[in-house]
Amino acid sequence: MLLFDTRLAVIALMASLAAPSALAQGNEPIALRDMGSFHVGGRLIEVTGQPTKEVLFTPGGVPAKVDPNGKYQVEQMYAQYFLVQNRKGKLPLLMWHGGGLTGVTYETKPDGNSGWLNYFLRHGWDVYLSDAMERGRSGWTDKFKGDPVFLPLGDPWERFRLGPPGSWNDDKAKRVTYPGVQFPIEAYEQFMKQGVPRWVTTDDQIIAAYVALVDKVCPCVVLAHSQGGPFAFKVAEARPDKVKALVLAEPAGGGSRDKAAALKDVPAVIIFGDNAKEHPRWSKIRQNVHDYAGLIKQAGGSVEVIDLPDIGIKGNTHMMMMDKNSDQVAAVIQKWLVGKGLVD
Amino acid sequence: MLLFDTRLAVIALMASLAAPSALAQGNEPIALRDMGSFHVGGRLIEVTGQPTKEVLFTPGGVPAKVDPNGKYQVEQMYAQYFLVQNRKGKLPLLMWHGGGLTGVTYETKPDGNSGWLNYFLRHGWDVYLSDAMERGRSGWTDKFKGDPVFLPLGDPWERFRLGPPGSWNDDKAKRVTYPGVQFPIEAYEQFMKQGVPRWVTTDDQIIAAYVALVDKVCPCVVLAHSQGGPFAFKVAEARPDKVKALVLAEPAGGGSRDKAAALKDVPAVIIFGDNAKEHPRWSKIRQNVHDYAGLIKQAGGSVEVIDLPDIGIKGNTHMMMMDKNSDQVAAVIQKWLVGKGLVD
Numbered sequence: 001m002l003l004f005d006t007r008l009a010v011i012a013l014m015a016s017l018a019a020p021s022a023l024a025q026g027n028e029p030i031a032l033r034d035m036g037s038f039h040v041g042g043r044l045i046e047v048t049g050q051p052t053k054e055v056l057f058t059p060g061g062v063p064a065k066v067d068p069n070g071k072y073q074v075e076q077m078y079a080q081y082f083l084v085q086n087r088k089g090k091l092p093l094l095m096w097h098g099g100g101l102t103g104v105t106y107e108t109k110p111d112g113n114s115g116w117l118n119y120f121l122r123h124g125w126d127v128y129l130s131d132a133m134e135r136g137r138s139g140w141t142d143k144f145k146g147d148p149v150f151l152p153l154g155d156p157w158e159r160f161r162l163g164p165p166g167s168w169n170d171d172k173a174k175r176v177t178y179p180g181v182q183f184p185i186e187a188y189e190q191f192m193k194q195g196v197p198r199w200v201t202t203d204d205q206i207i208a209a210y211v212a213l214v215d216k217v218c219p220c221v222v223l224a225h226s227q228g229g230p231f232a233f234k235v236a237e238a239r240p241d242k243v244k245a246l247v248l249a250e251p252a253g254g255g256s257r258d259k260a261a262a263l264k265d266v267p268a269v270i271i272f273g274d275n276a277k278e279h280p281r282w283s284k285i286r287q288n289v290h291d292y293a294g295l296i297k298q299a300g301g302s303v304e305v306i307d308l309p310d311i312g313i314k315g316n317t318h319m320m321m322m323d324k325n326s327d328q329v330a331a332v333i334q335k336w337l338v339g340k341g342l343v344d
Numbered sequence: 345m346l347l348f349d350t351r352l353a354v355i356a357l358m359a360s361l362a363a364p365s366a367l368a369q370g371n372e373p374i375a376l377r378d379m380g381s382f383h384v385g386g387r388l389i390e391v392t393g394q395p396t397k398e399v400l401f402t403p404g405g406v407p408a409k410v411d412p413n414g415k416y417q418v419e420q421m422y423a424q425y426f427l428v429q430n431r432k433g434k435l436p437l438l439m440w441h442g443g444g445l446t447g448v449t450y451e452t453k454p455d456g457n458s459g460w461l462n463y464f465l466r467h468g469w470d471v472y473l474s475d476a477m478e479r480g481r482s483g484w485t486d487k488f489k490g491d492p493v494f495l496p497l498g499d500p501w502e503r504f505r506l507g508p509p510g511s512w513n514d515d516k517a518k519r520v521t522y523p524g525v526q527f528p529i530e531a532y533e534q535f536m537k538q539g540v541p542r543w544v545t546t547d548d549q550i551i552a553a554y555v556a557l558v559d560k561v562c563p564c565v566v567l568a569h570s571q572g573g574p575f576a577f578k579v580a581e582a583r584p585d586k587v588k589a590l591v592l593a594e595p596a597g598g599g600s601r602d603k604a605a606a607l608k609d610v611p612a613v614i615i616f617g618d619n620a621k622e623h624p625r626w627s628k629i630r631q632n633v634h635d636y637a638g639l640i641k642q643a644g645g646s647v648e649v650i651d652l653p654d655i656g657i658k659g660n661t662h663m664m665m666m667d668k669n670s671d672q673v674a675a676v677i678q679k680w681l682v683g684k685g686l687v688d
Contacts, residue, residue: 027378029375029376029377029378029429030375030376030378030379031373031374031375031376031429032373032374032375032376033373034371034373034374035374035462036451036452036458036459036462037448037451037452038452038456038534039448039534039537039538042537044497047496055493055544056544057443057493057544057571057596058443058571058574058596058597059547060597060632061574061596061597061629061632062625062628062629062632064503064625066493066495066496066499067496067499068494068496069496070496070497070498070499070514071496071497071498071514072494072495072496072497073497073533073536073537073539076537078448080451085373085375099401099402102481103481104381104383104422104481107380107381107424108380108381108382112382114380115380118379118380131481136480136481137446137447137448137475137480137481137538137540139537139538139539139540139541140540140541141494141541142492142494142541148486149399149410150412150416150485150486151410151416152391152410152411152412152413152414152415152416153388153414153415153416153417154414154415155410155411155414159408170414170415189417190382190383192417193383193386193417193420193483194383194481194483195417195483196481196483196484197483197484197485197486200399200400200401203403227401227402230402230405252401252402252405253402253404253405281406281408284406285405285406288404288405288406
């Protein structure tokens with residue numbers, strides 16, 4: 001009986017220890033005045049001269065004739081929106097993901113904890129979360145040029161700076177990480193389930209679809225990650241009157257150097273994680289981004305570059321929105337947005 | 345001044361006319377105790393003997409070496425969940441879409457009005473909305489057998505019974521519909537933006553991923569559409585203790601005839617729209633489904649088949665969750681669920 005009571009006490013203690021962590025992860029309710037989704041952009045193409053096929057869509061079902069000739073809808077983009085009941089962000093927040101991924105980037109983290117979507121909803125922002133043209137719920141077509149790229153399990157480990165160059169190993173026990181890395185290493189395989197194929201020939205169509213989204217729902221703030229960074233810069237160059245602020249989490253590059261001046265009235269913050277300055281590939285990317293930011297500043301614009309370790313936030317990877325301290329990084333962004341007068 | 349006042353009065357009148365419709369579409373707030381997403385299932389495969397490639401992921405960026413050899417994550421499935429604050433449904437409701445589509449099927453309708461996801465959330469159901477393995481945010485691989493099927497713009501028009509056989513025309517003005525059709529015809533092009541490629545060789549992997557989902561989140565009710573119907577039957581055959589009830593909107597077929605008896609304790613309702621009995625293809629599908637339902641009943645099970653026109657609900661297409669009267673069809677489902685004691 002004493003043993004049983006002790007076990008109960010341990011369970012109660014564990015529950016009380018878990019509670020503050022649950023609060024820190026922001027598990028309070030989310031009240032929405034509406035939610036929904038739509039597709040924007042895209043175009044119709046035409047296929048001619050192909051033979052009709054009989055397709056058995058369901059085994060044991062009834063065959064259907066499919067005439068592959070005709071018009072096809074291609075290059076549209078999917079966006080899902082969450083409009084909060086208690087709105088504090090003055091503009092909608094658009095979240096754009098990086099290469100080989102989808103809007104899932106900002107949803108629940110691979111370790112099962114709440115991500116940036118819920119963080120910003122709980123801080124009163126209307127959010128539009130999209131899948132880039134060609135990825136996820138946007139659909140894709142075999143008419144894109146070239147072949148899609150599929151990433152092997154280990155590829156992002158080093159490229160996203162979970163560990164230094166040469167640190168990947170198929171054997172979990174032999175994988176090396178940067179010291180104090182914030183990515184939930186035990187959930188790496190779960191993270192890789194989020195990956196989708198990508199082409200490297202479709203930037204123009206991706207940008208066109210983002211412009212269609214901006215034309216539909218902005219003025220807005222755009223928060224973009226990795227490959228989404230250069231897209232956000234280029235879309236803002238095309239629509240500087242509609243993109244009112246830019247938040248870039250480790251952008252993979254700048255925008256168009258000859259159009260950087262268009263961003264002189266679009267305040268931007270660029271955030272890099274840990275080990276980016278020293279990493280052979282990321283140090284170059286970081287320099288490219290700095291060069292582009294310099295052109296904006298030269299035109300009178302405002303760009304702030306934050307290296308997280310320089311403000312005492314250590315161990316963040318390229319996937320900072322999935323890192324264990326993602327709320328801490330989100331708070332840096334929220335503070336910047338407050339400072340720009342974008343929060344009521 | 346009089347003219348201006350008249351215009352204001354007209355605007356006020358239009359607003360007052362719009363209001364009841366907005367209420368009918370269920371635009372009251374949605375309060376969630378949590379929301380999020382995850383991927384389930386899938387497996388690792390291995391690729392060997394391929395040369396390393398240099399990939400320029402971002403134009404003007406820094407090239408990355410990609411070694412295509414190694415393990416790849418494939419065949420996982422994406423699910424997004426919405427857990428309501430004021431829960432009335434006794435079990436989670438899983439929504440499975442049809443072929444060539446994604447979970448978007450149940451989100452905002454192509455005409456911009458609220459779909460079944462919001463209907464069932466507003467009626468107090470926890471909902472898990474998934475994209476079948478290979479589609480949408482589940483990702484896909486070039487290792488599937490055979491080629492994917494891409495549907496031309498006009499293909500679903502007749503196959504989904506918006507109009508009778510031979511009624512499609514590229515020219516909008518020349519398209520013919522069934523009389524009184526409930527599909528929002530003006531939004532047909534918008535609907536086609538929701539389409540994604542599909543394979544016809546991947547049923548086993550799709551079913552395996554659905555079983556993984558059921559093992560994670562059930563006991564539950566499964567609501568499935570079209571191709572999702574046979575998947576739901578087969579998953580319920582494999583997990584009759586976890587799938588507690590089945591709602592089938594125009595299933596594309598039955599399950600496995602030799603396993604139908606497994607569903608003797610899983611009540612099911614099957615709903616067909618208008619013109620299904622007479623349609624050359626759908627009359628056969630309907631008969632296949634009836635035959636399978638007969639086997640369940642023979643084993644002592646309960647299957648109710650509702651032809652909507654027989655209960656006075658006319659004009660519904662295969663895409664009944666997108667039809668203008670989708671709330672009316674959802675109410676038929678909700679009533680059946682209440683009747684089965686699944687609502688508090």
